[in-house]
Amino acid sequence: MARTPIVLKDPSRFKDPANLSWERYIALQARERERYLAERATLPADALAYKNVSARYLERAVDQFANNYFSELSATHYIATAAANAPFDELKKCCLFQLADEQRHLEMDTEVWQRAGIPEREWLPAWEAPGTTCRFFRHVLELDDTFEILVKANFVAEGAAGPGTFAVLADGAEARGDLFSAVNHRARVRDETRHISFARALVKALIDEDPVNLDVIQRWQDESLQLFLEVARNGERQEWWEGFLASYYKIALPLGLKRTAVGR
Numbered sequence: 254m255a256r257t258p259i260v261l262k263d264p265s266r267f268k269d270p271a272n273l274s275w276e277r278y279i280a281l282q283a284r285e286r287e288r289y290l291a292e293r294a295t296l297p298a299d300a301l302a303y304k305n306v307s308a309r310y311l312e313r314a315v316d317q318f319a320n321n322y323f324s325e326l327s328a329t330h331y332i333a334t335a336a337a338n339a340p341f342d343e344l345k346k347c348c349l350f351q352l353a354d355e356q357r358h359l360e361m362d363t364e365v366w367q368r369a370g371i372p373e374r375e376w377l378p379a380w381e382a383p384g385t386t387c388r389f390f391r392h393v394l395e396l397d398d399t400f401e402i403l404v405k406a407n408f409v410a411e412g413a414a415g416p417g418t419f420a421v422l423a424d425g426a427e428a429r430g431d432l433f434s435a436v437n438h439r440a441r442v443r444d445e446t447r448h449i450s451f452a453r454a455l456v457k458a459l460i461d462e463d464p465v466n467l468d469v470i471q472r473w474q475d476e477s478l479q480l481f482l483e484v485a486r487n488g489e490r491q492e493w494w495e496g497f498l499a500s501y502y503k504i505a506l507p508l509g510l511k512r513t514a515v516g517r
């Protein structure tokens with residue numbers, strides 16, 4: 254395993270902000286699942302069979318479906334690595350609970366592909382095409398340092414992608430008749446918010462302990478945003494990109510991080 258560029262000498266600086274125990278987590282998961290199934294049960298059969306969306310919508314939605322599905326699939330892998338290499342138990346616990354969340358999100362997104370009738374052989378090529386989150390997540394999947402994974406994936410990527418972006422995605426899907434995607438986005442955002450909070454607590458602990466850690470975190474931020482830039486597609490998705498950066502900077506700037514030149 255590569256030597257970690259930063260350490261938290263005093264792990265008591267990090268506390269799970271959601272204060273979850275195994276018992277509380279299982280109860281919360283069960284409640285979330287019940288709520289999700291209840292919302293899904295209200296959807297008309299036509300909506301669940303993707304009969305009320307246009308062919309044009311489905312054609313264009315494929316890369317969004319790919320970004321959703323493969324980022325959740327990647328998350329189940331990188332967060333397992335983060336858990337396995339976690340330097341202390343409180344952090345390992347947060348990673349393991351997240352692993353269960355991401356597995357549930359992955360199942361929701363698998364069902365989208367299936368109900369929309371997109372053959373499995375088309376899933377991966379859609380994600381590997383230019384302009385998707387593929388390059389970013391493949392980079393994260395190569396990492397083995399828990400702090401680096403959590404800073405890049407939870408703090409930067411999830412911090413930027415939610416909850417604002419998920420609300421936009423949910424509303425956009427709903428407006429085009431894709432009610433199932435809308436329900437999924439609204440369900441996942443409740444978990445993603447928890448993933449962002451524990452990563453934020455970790456970043457704060459690292460900076461509080463040693464201000465030098467801020468430089469490493471800044472570099473991880475810069476590398477991550479650089480890899481995300483292609484998703485903005487040369488200004489074609491300007492509005493999305495601005496919202497993405499705005500939600501990230503809202504949590505990052507107060508901790509002392511600076512804007513990445515690429516996003517300006």
Ligand SMILES: [Fe+2]
Nearest residue numbers: 325355358441
């Ligand atoms: Fe997720």
Ligand SMILES: [Fe+2]
Nearest residue numbers: 328411445448
């Ligand atoms: Fe997540």
